Amino acid sequence: MKNSEIERRLKEDVEKSVPDVFDSIEARKGTVIPMIQEKPRKRRRTAVLAAMAAALLLVAGGLGIAFQSFQSTLDTVDSIVSLDVNPSIELKVNKDERIIEANARNEDARVILDDMDLKGTDLNVAVNAVVGSMLKHGYITQDSNSILISVENADSEKGAALQKELTAEISGILKASSVEPSVLSQTLEEDKELEDLAETYGISLGKASMIRQIMEKDSRLTAQNLAGLTINELTILSTSHDINLDSISSTGSASSGSYISGEKAQSIALEHAKLSSSAVSKLKTELDADDGVMIYEVEFTYKGTEYEYDINAKTGAIEKTKKEIDDDYDAQKETSSSSASSQGSSSQGSSSQSSSGYIGLEKAKSIALQHAGVSGNVTVLKEKLDTDDGVAVYDIEFYKDGVEYEYEIHAKTGAVLDYDRETKQVSSSNSSSSNNSNSRIDSAKAKEIALKHAGVSASSIKEYQCELDDDDGRLVYEIEFRSGQMEYDYVLNAADGSILEHSRERDD
């Protein structure tokens, strides 16, 4: 037979074999078939499989039934796989490891998932797509090379197998993109408490579990401060705190390439305080987290004044300065330490915190002093440009005549947003402690406000959760609930019931 004859007959044979599926295609039009580019992989054919195959030929009739029972398991969640870098993505898969649901657990994850439709895709394909997108969007880089894989499956053995498999898969993808991988992985069991933690901070179960383990080992680290960190940052932080996360396996090590050293942070702080390392005592530098930002906390004492600096671990910027008069020195505060503090405060005033459009630290301070009705020499304890619910504010704390004042000043308008005064020494106080947050709405009222705003009735909602929380010194109610297809989140000022934040999204 000639070559062209072989080709012609092969074509004929195939044409004879093509099933007519046009009607099925017509019926399924509009179905989105997710696709990503893949490298070919060879199938393994084992003797066992061949035997099974031969057996199947004899029972081909049973195939349809097998298919049906298979179909019924399609929508049942078998495993939950979460991938955390900073984007937190949760993949719910069925027994056949096809994606039933892909959820973005934070803003970054929404960027990653964007218009990807992973539903119905094979888990491996989805993982490839997600990790590929994280690389593309720069969430995984040489300097931020950590990813956490968490697998939840009722069958712990199956979970462990999947954990191992995904670790290998993802390591491979990262290596192929010239990123030395740091892959952390764990299996999770159903855990109500963990779910609550994850819900509260809007993070995945996997990340919540990692954070909980860190907190168990070091109680100074709080979920509030840790929740916003990337997996890479959490890993570096654990390492620096000598925290061994025993239920998490890891390969490779997290890169600290994008951070300044502890020594560097220390010298930034000392330089700002105009002190030399030899002049101060109790010098201590520790890597820490503040509201999702990696910082070095530098502490030292000079002539009875405790200095505390938060230095941004990435940029080296001074995020916060705080001075506190050591209790032992309290009696002498007006004499020995006043010079140090006034010197300190003037240097703080010139710190690089001025941003265009802001009134400036000095102006904010004078507004606070005027509001407090104090004048003359005060000891500044804290002055910091901060953001509160997305609003730039100056946090000012100062001390005068046995009273500690705390102010929150709007950075642009100079309005006093919040203030608090407290006598430092209760025993010798001559003025009673007054706290402006003692008038507070109750949770029932908070619920009423949120529901009214959402325009839904109390009877139509489910999974209602309400939590009173401390948001940087301000008490807030964090409320969430679902109604119909929507998920609602509210943050209410507990003092006056005003809505600070709210969101509504389709719950899919």
Next chain:
Amino acid sequence: MISICLMLAAEQPARSELAQLEEYIEQIGAGNAEAFAALYEKTKAAVYGFSLSLLKHSQDAEDVLQDTFLHIYSAAERYEKKGSPMPWIFTITRNLCLMRLRANHRTEELGDEHADIADPENVFSSLEDRQVLKAAMTALSDDERQIIMLHAVGGLKHREIAELLQIPLSTALSRYHRSLQKMRQALKEQAESHNNSGRPYAKEEIL
């Protein structure tokens, strides 16, 4: 963009035919249902043959045939004219096949009870009257089978095959020639075995 070689082998669709296919895709993008049906008719064998060469399983290949056209339907808008749409279509098919192979591969590894639906042999049971296809399925390696399918049924040129499979042109050509040799040999053996036993395909010979 890719320039089209003017030398066309006898089996390959003529230049105007490829242009016609491109036009169909353009029209599908504009929502023309007839163009979709026409494209399906013209290319279904090529898509199915290529799926079959990768998957070696008729049911899986049938699924990929469906999925390929569903994808074409939704992606037609974004198609950029290149002279021939076949490499584009085959890229879709190939990706869908690889996704499926991975899924099957994972199912096997986990010992899932449904692993056997990906039986690579069951396609042969219906091939008694299709000797050449049977030879391609049994005698060739996966790589060889893909190449001959793409060439004979898909009408791709060797250069296009090399590009699609990301292999050097020389490799594509040598595999093509080797697979034709193997096919000839296999067809010869088939004929002899048919004459000797009257049973063209004993199970042991396949395995």
